[in-house]
Amino acid sequence: MNKTYGEILLIYTVTLNPAIDYVMHPLTLDMGFTNRSSHEEIYCGGNGINIAGILNELGVANTALGICGGFTGDYLIRTLQSQGISCNFVRLDKGDTRINVKLNGIVMSIVNGMGPTIPQRKLDELLQRMDMIREGDTVVLTGSIPKSLPDTTYDMIMNHLAGRGIRFVVDAPGTLLVRALGAKPFLIKPNNHEVGRLFDEKPETPEECLPFARILHDRGAANVLVSCGKYGSALLDEHGREHITMVPPCKLVNATGAGDSMVAGFIAKIDEGADYATALNFASCCGSATASSKYLANRATIDKLYASLGAVLEEHKEEIEAALERVRKADRYADTLDKH
Numbered sequence: 001m002n003k004t005y006g007e008i009l010l011i012y013t014v015t016l017n018p019a020i021d022y023v024m025h026p027l028t029l030d031m032g033f034t035n036r037s038s039h040e041e042i043y044c045g046g047n048g049i050n051i052a053g054i055l056n057e058l059g060v061a062n063t064a065l066g067i068c069g070g071f072t073g074d075y076l077i078r079t080l081q082s083q084g085i086s087c088n089f090v091r092l093d094k095g096d097t098r099i100n101v102k103l104n105g106i107v108m109s110i111v112n113g114m115g116p117t118i119p120q121r122k123l124d125e126l127l128q129r130m131d132m133i134r135e136g137d138t139v140v141l142t143g144s145i146p147k148s149l150p151d152t153t154y155d156m157i158m159n160h161l162a163g164r165g166i167r168f169v170v171d172a173p174g175t176l177l178v179r180a181l182g183a184k185p186f187l188i189k190p191n192n193h194e195v196g197r198l199f200d201e202k203p204e205t206p207e208e209c210l211p212f213a214r215i216l217h218d219r220g221a222a223n224v225l226v227s228c229g230k231y232g233s234a235l236l237d238e239h240g241r242e243h244i245t246m247v248p249p250c251k252l253v254n255a256t257g258a259g260d261s262m263v264a265g266f267i268a269k270i271d272e273g274a275d276y277a278t279a280l281n282f283a284s285c286c287g288s289a290t291a292s293s294k295y296l297a298n299r300a301t302i303d304k305l306y307a308s309l310g311a312v313l314e315e316h317k318e319e320i321e322a323a324l325e326r327v328r329k330a331d332r333y334a335d336t337l338d339k340h
């Protein structure tokens with residue numbers, strides 16, 4: 001169990017490529033023509049920043065670390081501070097924090113920016129600031145990284161902090177994730193599509209994802225949480241046990257940040273002393289609460305969905321048990337991760 005509020009700050013999210021999320025609501029989208037949005041919203045984004053927002057909402061002490069720059073970086077820091085999110089960002093001398101465009105029409109289309117160039121000395125400055133992180137604290141490395149940084153960046157950060165009793169959480173795509181497994185993170189949280197890309201398969205459901213989760217677990221990740229959108233989510237826990245949960249009843253509004261909310265919810269519940277099945281259920285409700293909100297979920301929505309999940313799980317109990325049984329009896333997939 002992690003330390004508590006009375007002591008020092010405990011969870012540090014790291015966002016190397018934060019963003020301003022510019023959400024537009026076009027009524028139609030015709031490629032090659034001028035489209036009009038019916039209204040727009042502006043939020044602070046980037047996975048680590050979203051996780052920090054939900055942790056704050058859940059009353060879990062945290063600090064958002066990262067690198068930002070330019071007028072968008074100024075906006076980001078000002079806004080986070082006004083939301084009461086503790087942040088410690090290295091400022092770039094040149095380059096702007098990216099603006100990610102989310103076109104929330106009949107379906108959501110997303111264009112994420114590349115992000116500014118990060119000079120080595122700025123990364124070194126961030127590493128120096130991270131030296132304040134102590135034994136028992138958690139470091140959450142999450143999201144894409146700007147193109148100027150190598151795929152080994154998360155790996156390198158974890159190596160820098162190795163041997164200090166720090167708990168790592170990694171939510172990153174592709175090679176970044178595979179490279180991070182060697183540092184034996186406490187938790188990784190790919191979604192079913194990311195798992196599919198790692199293994200050249202197309203798993204959709206928690207049942208289909210669990211065999212791949214086992215490979216990621218065997219490669220070093222203690223807990224592997226896989227979100228599968230409307231199908232629910234799966235957890236292969238640190239003891240090698242499989243869990244499946246479902247989504248509570250809710251209506252999709254904007255799924256941006258839903259995965260991040262799951263990470264925040266999972267860590268928060270584990271740090272309260274909950275067991276893995278409970279943490280998975282709570283994580284699922286945090287994700288659904290954000291997906292059914294305009295932006296990140298508030299506590300009331302999370303609590304409401306959490307209260308409704310029990311009935312859904314009860315109704316589908318036999319189905320879930322049967323799926324878990326099939327997973328336990330199934331042949332193992334070959335580990336093909338070395339190609340990354």
Ligand SMILES: O=P(O)(O)OC[C@@]1(O)O[C@H](CO)[C@@H](O)[C@@H]1O
Nearest residue numbers: 019045046047100112143144257
């Ligand atoms: O380009 P990345 O780093 O992969 O993803 C960035 C992003 O899409 O992820 C967050 C939601 O998880 C958004 O706030 C943000 O715009």
